[in-house]
Amino acid sequence: MRNRQALQLLFELSRPGRRAHRLPACDVPAPPPEQIYAPDLLRDRPPPLPELAEPDVVRHFTNLSTLNMSVDTHFYPLGSCTMKYNPKRNESLASLPGLVDLHPLQDEASVQGILQLLYELQRFLAEISGLPGVSLQPAAGAHGEMTALMMAAAYFEHQGQSARRKVLIPDSAHGTNPASARMAGLQTVTIRSRDDGSVDMDHLRTQVDESTAVFMITNPNTLGKFERQMTAIAELIHEAGGLIYLDGANMNAILGIARPGDFGADMMHFNPHKTFSGPHGGGGPGAGPICVQDFLEPFLPTPRIDRIGGQYRITTDHPLSIGRVRSFFGNIGVLIRAYCYIRTYGGEGLPEVSRHAVLNANYLLARLKDLLTVPHGERCMHEFVASAAEVKKRRGITAMDIAKRLLDYGFHAPTVYFPLTVPEAMMIEPTETESKQTLDAFVEALSQILEEPVEVLRDAPTSTWIRRPNEVQAARQPVVKWTACS
Ligand SMILES: *Cc1c(COP(=O)(O)O)cnc(C)c1O
Numbered sequence: 399m400r401n402r403q404a405l406q407l408l409f410e411l412s413r414p415g416r417r418a419h420r421l422p423a424c425d426v427p428a429p430p431p432e433q434i435y436a437p438d439l440l441r442d443r444p445p446p447l448p449e450l451a452e453p454d455v456v457r458h459f460t461n462l463s464t465l466n467m468s469v470d471t472h473f474y475p476l477g478s479c480t481m482k483y484n485p486k487r488n489e490s491l492a493s494l495p496g497l498v499d500l501h502p503l504q505d506e507a508s509v510q511g512i513l514q515l516l517y518e519l520q521r522f523l524a525e526i527s528g529l530p531g532v533s534l535q536p537a538a539g540a541h542g543e544m545t546a547l548m549m550a551a552a553y554f555e556h557q558g559q560s561a562r563r564k565v566l567i568p569d570s571a572h573g574t575n576p577a578s579a580r581m582a583g584l585q586t587v588t589i590r591s592r593d594d595g596s597v598d599m600d601h602l603r604t605q606v607d608e609s610t611a612v613f614m615i616t617n618p619n620t621l622g623k624f625e626r627q628m629t630a631i632a633e634l635i636h637e638a639g640g641l642i643y644l645d646g647a648n649m650n651a652i653l654g655i656a657r658p659g660d661f662g663a664d665m666m667h668f669n670p671h672k673t674f675s676g677p678h679g680g681g682g683p684g685a686g687p688i689c690v691q692d693f694l695e696p697f698l699p700t701p702r703i704d705r706i707g708g709q710y711r712i713t714t715d716h717p718l719s720i721g722r723v724r725s726f727f728g729n730i731g732v733l734i735r736a737y738c739y740i741r742t743y744g745g746e747g748l749p750e751v752s753r754h755a756v757l758n759a760n761y762l763l764a765r766l767k768d769l770l771t772v773p774h775g776e777r778c779m780h781e782f783v784a785s786a787a788e789v790k791k792r793r794g795i796t797a798m799d800i801a802k803r804l805l806d807y808g809f810h811a812p813t814v815y816f817p818l819t820v821p822e823a824m825m826i827e828p829t830e831t832e833s834k835q836t837l838d839a840f841v842e843a844l845s846q847i848l849e850e851p852v853e854v855l856r857d858a859p860t861s862t863w864i865r866r867p868n869e870v871q872a873a874r875q876p877v878v879k880w881t882a883c884s
Contacts, residue, residue, distance in 0.1 A: 408455070412448035413449060414449055416454075469481050473809050475812050475828050477816075477825025477827040478647060478816070478827065480673060480780075480827060484675050484677040484735075485675060485738075487738070488734075489735070491734065492738070496511065497734060500512055510710050515737055517704075519740070522737070522740045523668060523689055526654065526740075527658050527659055527668070527689040528657030528659025529659040529663065530692050531694060532687060533545070533698045534727060535687075535724045535728045537683070537729050539647055539686045541723065542688045544723075545723045547643070549697040550582075553694055553697050563611055564587055565579040565585065565587070565611055565614060566606070566612070567589065567614045568588075568591055568615065570817045571614065572616065595619060596625055603634065606634060606635065607638065612641045613643070614644075615643070615645065616648060617648070618651045618780065621774050621778075621782070621819075622774070622782040623775075629661065643665050643666065645666070646658065646667050649669075650780050651779035654748040654749035658689075664691045665688060665690045665691070665694060668685075668686070670685045670735070671683075674736035675736075677735075685733055696717075699720055700713070701722070702714075755830040758780075758830055759782055759827065762826060762828050762840070763776065763777075767784075769848055771785045780827060780829075781828075782825075783820050787821040795852060797815060800847055803854070803855050806858050806860055807843040812825055
């Protein structure tokens with residue numbers, strides 16, 4: 399059990415008159431507050447704030463910061479989320495005063511440096527994706543999906559094909575895919591997967607027609623498998639006049655090895671907070687730059703960052719553009735970290751990142767396949783999905799029990815119950831930044847957990863501050879602030 403004091407509320411620690419500082423009395427005449435503020439803004443008594451000495455406050459917040467798990471404190475194999483180590487150097491570069499003190503309304507001439515950085519990042523992403531048109535504006539992967547689908551709708555309208563409103567999405571896709579399609583005003587159709595996790599081509603063929611706008615595909619898919627029928631799928635969709643959208647959340651497996659533009663994608667997003675090591679957790683901030691084929695470039699959001707006559711320019715004169723999708727230029731802080739990451743590894747280092755990510759995942763898969771079922775074969779890309787269905791049948795232990803017990807062993811849990819197509823799914827993504835020792839320790843913990851009595855697992859976690867919250871309620875109705883009762 400951790401120190402109870404860690405969670406003791408500042409209000410419980412409060413003692414009347416205690417202060418962190420004491421200012422000398424004011425020695426210049428000050429007007430009475432009524433002369434400065436409107437009367438209805440004035441309080442008739444002080445706010446009920448806690449009264450504390452500085453060490454109490456520092457301890458409180460420092461302790462609070464240790465109550466959760468993070469990449470900096472624990473192995474974090476959260477599948478699909480690519481929780482790789484966030485290099486600290488990128489943090490200090492992103493906080494250089496010349497970058498953080500910029501104002502987004504400064505004129506072009508005074509911000510050539512950051513415009514150059516963002517322009518170069520656009521070029522890097524174009525090269526990695528094989529898709530020349532880039533916008534850095536979207537604020538997250540899901541936002542990138544929506545932006546690109548809005549562009550697709552605008553493109554078809556411009557082509558006189560506004561009847562193309564159907565977005566086809568495999569059943570193994572991330573929930574953001576259908577959500578983004580609906581938010582872009584399009585209709586969704588679910589495409590079945592076969593038992594091996596690949597797209598059911600027969601089903602796809604029955605759904606493709608002249609109303610097909612986009613086929614959204616995650617490749618490697620959420621089962622950690624590269625879709626081998628990719629070329630055939632692209633041919634089928636393109637022949638029917640549709641576009642291919644690639645959900646790029648799994649780019650960590652193929653950086654510099656395979657380019658989406660070469661395997662059929664017309665549009666895609668990157669998740670720099672995953673693939674390019676931007677810190678993420680607690681929902682953000684992220685970024686969702688999109689890359690598109692040249693025929694879609696006119697529809698990119700504005701303003702755009704261009705290079706004209708040796709100067710970096712913010713341009714808005716793009717008549718076919720879908721317009722602005724975010725204030726200013728996107729989540730610049732995340733983009734700067736991505737830029738530093740890409741420059742650090744370079745063209746030769748990025749494929750190494752992917753090779754190590756794939757190697758680590760395959761090593762874990764090979765060691766775990768005797769403990770849990772791995773329904774999709776003995777080889778994977780950068781992640782794989784294991785299933786606790788058999789353990790559940792045999793011993794009544796669920797994926798959730800295992801996930802919760804892992805917390806007691808000092809490991810963040812894998813993603814559980816996603817993808818929806820695998821019962822008792824545990825989606826494991828070790829990333830390239832973990833050592834063999836860490837991976838071995840994780841396997842050891844899992845094998846011990848699977849031997850433990852069911853009651854122990856049902857009761858887990860016992861070492862964390864919060865045991866098993868109602869996760870749906872916590873997400874839908876979060877209680878994020880303390881409310882004074884008096
Ligand atoms: C993370 C993820 C997304 C959404 O990206 P955000 O940046 O969280 O909005 C979409 N698809 C897949 C497969 C993902 O893993």
